[in-house]
Amino acid sequence: MAHLSDRKTSLLLFTLLLAIYLLSSSFRIDSGDGETMFKVADSLANGRGFAIPVNPETADRYGPGGRLEPLETFQGGDGYGAWGKDGKYYAKYGLGWSLLAAPLCFLGRQVTPFMHGFTSEYVARAAVMTLNPILTACTAVLLYLLGRRFYSQRIALNLAIIFSFGTVAWYYARSAFSEPLVTLLILLSILLIYKSNYVLAGAALGFALLTRQTVIFLVIPILVWVSWDLFRTCTTRKAWQVLGLFMFVLIGQAAVFGYNYYRFGDVFNYGYLTAQWDTNFLLGLSSILFSPGKGLFLFSPVLLLGVLGFFVRPRQDIGWLVLILFISFLVPHAFYSDWGGGGGWGSRLLLPVIPLLLLPAGAVIRDWQEGRFTRFLLIGIFSISIFIQVLGVSVNWTRHLQRVYESSSNPEQYYRRVHYVWQDSPIPGQVQSLREVVSIYRDPRSQAGLLDMVKTERDSGKPDWQVAAQYRLSLNLPDFWWIYRGFLHTR
Numbered sequence: 001m002a003h004l005s006d007r008k009t010s011l012l013l014f015t016l017l018l019a020i021y022l023l024s025s026s027f028r029i030d031s032g033d034g035e036t037m038f039k040v041a042d043s044l045a046n047g048r049g050f051a052i053p054v055n056p057e058t059a060d061r062y063g064p065g066g067r068l069e070p071l072e073t074f075q076g077g078d079g080y081g082a083w084g085k086d087g088k089y090y091a092k093y094g095l096g097w098s099l100l101a102a103p104l105c106f107l108g109r110q111v112t113p114f115m116h117g118f119t120s121e122y123v124a125r126a127a128v129m130t131l132n133p134i135l136t137a138c139t140a141v142l143l144y145l146l147g148r149r150f151y152s153q154r155i156a157l158n159l160a161i162i163f164s165f166g167t168v169a170w171y172y173a174r175s176a177f178s179e180p181l182v183t184l185l186i187l188l189s190i191l192l193i194y195k196s197n198y199v200l201a202g203a204a205l206g207f208a209l210l211t212r213q214t215v216i217f218l219v220i221p222i223l224v225w226v227s228w229d230l231f232r233t234c235t236t237r238k239a240w241q242v243l244g245l246f247m248f249v250l251i252g253q254a255a256v257f258g259y260n261y262y263r264f265g266d267v268f269n270y271g272y273l274t275a276q277w278d279t280n281f282l283l284g285l286s287s288i289l290f291s292p293g294k295g296l297f298l299f300s301p302v303l304l305l306g307v308l309g310f311f312v313r314p315r316q317d318i319g320w321l322v323l324i325l326f327i328s329f330l331v332p333h334a335f336y337s338d339w340g341g342g343g344g345w346g347s348r349l350l351l352p353v354i355p356l357l358l359l360p361a362g363a364v365i366r367d368w369q370e371g372r373f374t375r376f377l378l379i380g381i382f383s384i385s386i387f388i389q390v391l392g393v394s395v396n397w398t399r400h401l402q403r404v405y406e407s408s409s410n411p412e413q414y415y416r417r418v419h420y421v422w423q424d425s426p427i428p429g430q431v432q433s434l435r436e437v438v439s440i441y442r443d444p445r446s447q448a449g450l451l452d453m454v455k456t457e458r459d460s461g462k463p464d465w466q467v468a469a470q471y472r473l474s475l476n477l478p479d480f481w482w483i484y485r486g487f488l489h490t491r
Contacts, residue, residue, distance in 0.1 A: 003077045007147055009157065010141045017140050017164050021133035024393050025174040027126035027481040028470050031343050034176025036080040036091045038128055041101035045109070050095075050263065051088035054078050064338040066412030069274055082273060085265035092271030095259055096211025097178040117489040126481070132180045136173035139184040140164045143355045146191045150318060151362045159362050163355050166385035167300040171345035171392040179351040182212050186222075186352050190321075191227060193245075198237070202245035206252020213256055213270060214332070218352065219249060221328045225321055276337040280413035284334035288347050293419035293426060294339075299346030299392075300354065302361070302385040305378075309360025313368060322356045329353050340419065345392035345426070391430035395437050396474040400429030440476050441483070450476060454487050 004012070029035050039052035055409055056076050063069045075083060081091045091098075108127030112120040140160040147156030163169055172180050185208035192201035207220065208215045223246065257267035264271060289296050293432050297304055333339055333349050342349030368374035404424050408414035417424040440446045450473060457469035466488050477483050 006145065006153070009153065010144060013144060013157070013160060014137050014141050017137040018133055020165075021137060021170075021173045022130065023480075023482075024170075025129060025133060025241060025481055026396075026470075026474065026479045026484070027475060028479070028484075029125055029128045029129065029176045029467075030396070031176060032080050033178075033342070035091065036471040037093050037098045037178065038095075038101065038105070038125060038176060040091050040095070040098035041105045041128060042124065043100065045104040045106035049083065049088055050259075051086075052081065052091055054081065054089040062411040062415075063274055064340070064342070064415075066410070066415040067337075068411075073273055074228050075273065078272075079274065082264065082269075082271040084263045090263040090271060092273075093328055094178060094209075094211045094213060094256070096207055097131075097181050099210075100181065101131050103452055104128045104131055119466045121144050122466040123469070124489070125467060129174070129176060132175055132177075133173050135180045135184050136164070137167055138480075139169070139180065139187055142184065142187045142191055142420060143358065144189065146194070147359065149194060150359070151366065155362045155366050158365055162302055162361070162382060162385070163358055165389060166302040166382055167354050167358075168344075168346040168348070168351065168389065168392065170389040172351055173347065174393060175344065177344065177348060178211050179348055182208050182215050183352045183355060185211065186215065187355055190356075193222070198226070198238075198241040198243070199244040199248065202248030203252075206247075206248045206250075206255070209249070209252040210255050214349075215352065216253075217329045218325055221321075221324050223249065225324075253443075264380055273339075277332075277335045279335050279337055281334055283329075283337045284336070285330070287409065287419065288330070288334055288339045288350065291419050292422045293339075293424075294341070294347050296347045296350055298427070299388055300385055301388070302381055303354065303357050305361035305364045306359070307383065309363045312363040313362075319360055322359055325356055328355050343398075345389075345397065356408060358459060388427060391427060393433065394478055394480075395433045396479045397426050397430055397433070399433045399437070399475050400426055401444070402475075403433075423468075432462070434478075437477050441478060447475075450487055 029038055036052065040050060041433070043052055044048060054077055057071055057074045057078055060071050061069050061079070069079070073079075075087060080093075081089055084090045104127045105124050108124035109120050111127075112118065112123045117121050117481060143163050144156045144160035147159045151159075169180070169183070185204045187467040189201040189204040189208070192198070192204065204220050205215075209219060226242055226245060230238060260269055260271075261267050263269075276308055288294065290298060292298060297307075304324075310323060329352065330350065336349070339347075339349070365378060368378050401418065404417055405411075405414045408417060418426070422428070440450075453472045454469045455475075460468075461469070470484050471486060471489055473484055477487075
């Protein structure tokens with residue numbers, strides 16, 4: 001693509017990535033976080049405001065580390081939100097992702113009459129599940145454009161493709177988590193700052209805060225970076241633009257406080273009832289980076305090239321910026337009780353810094369592609385990283401987790417096995433699960449049982465029977481929408 005302009009390359013890259021992401025999607029909301037944010041989006045789309053319906057917990061449950069969370073902890077809710085000052089139930093998550101998902105939800109319900117054989121609940125969720133593929137494809141384009149400031153077109157394109165398929169970004173492109181949006185907004189703000197478009201950069205950072213409050217650990221270093229640059233090269237015009245950046249960041253934070261006050265009557269109440277920041281720092285740090293169950297560098301080995309790239313940075317400023325942002329985001333999350341990010345593939349909470357960590361890897365790729373051995377090493381690292389992501393996207397990893405849980409004596413042992421024992425890590429577990437579901441899919445004798453699953457849910461008469469049926473199918477089939485479609489459409 002060396003002969004194409006950056007604009008045409010960006011368009012082709014976006015189109016290719018979006019097509020692959022959509023093809024490899026399940027269109028299935030795969031987490032309680034996502035289901036809750038979908039409820040907010042659906043409520044907004046139907047003009048019901050921010051409050052959501054809730055199915056209260058009915059028994060004690062176990063949280064991060066296998067800790068017991070007594071029923072009274074949830075105060076009559078489900079753990080994904082809290083009761084507001086007006087007696088209604090509100091999600092504990094930031095508002096940004098749901099705001100973008102609301103139009104897609106509305107559109108899904110409007111086109112349901114034309115989707116013969118599919119329920120409104122299924123179509124609305126499927127429509128919302130196109131959001132993160134779009135956001136992640138856009139993020140890859142932004143990484144390409146940012147990479148072009150320091151590298152050749154070929155190297156920048158390699159970085160974008162590595163991010164897209166060699167890191168956990170692929171898994172979260174097909175999820176309903178808010179991290180893909182935060183990742184895009186942080187990368188967009190940095191690119192805009194380099195282009196001296198400070199006002200829009202401030203708007204991006206402000207919306208990132210509205211999406212997830214913990215992004216403050218990235219926003220503050222970025223503001224310090226901009227302030228230092230202003231101090232070095234101060235002009236009146238630039239000072240006013242930087243002031244605009246700060247104003248939009250403050251507006252974003254004010255919106256967060258306003259949303260908290262609207263829901264709970266307290267600007268500092270986010271609705272989290274069980275979150276704690278009490279993990280031993282060294283344990284949290286080593287776990288979030290290297291544990292068999294969640295380790296950043298185990299689930300995305302290609303990021304090791306980024307670490308190596310700190311020693312051969314293309315430019316000193318971007319290298320230091322990446323290092324400071326990575327550390328400032330990593331350290332607080334190492335203290336977090338749920339440092340692994342709950343259900344998900346690899347370290348979800350660190351997704352916003354993954355494209356940044358890849359930037360220094362461009363220098364390694366530039367230097368290593370000339371040697372035969374180092375080029376072979378690059379191909380090997382990238383191939384392993386892709387293989388790990390394929391495992392993540394090809395089968396519902398709940399199948400493996402359930403297998404480990406059923407063979408554990410208690411929740412604490414289950415947690416330790418999944419996170420710290422290699423044999424019980426999701427990576428080898430997914431290999432086994434993939435073999436099993438492919439065998440089920442190819443076995444003609446299993447078709448009747450799978451259809452019975454769907455029939456059971458359909459006969460329940462519930463409006464979301466296809467959603468429930470799809471989840472049951474996902475535990476027994478490769479996790480792609482085009483496989484489910486034939487079963488769910490069967491009459």
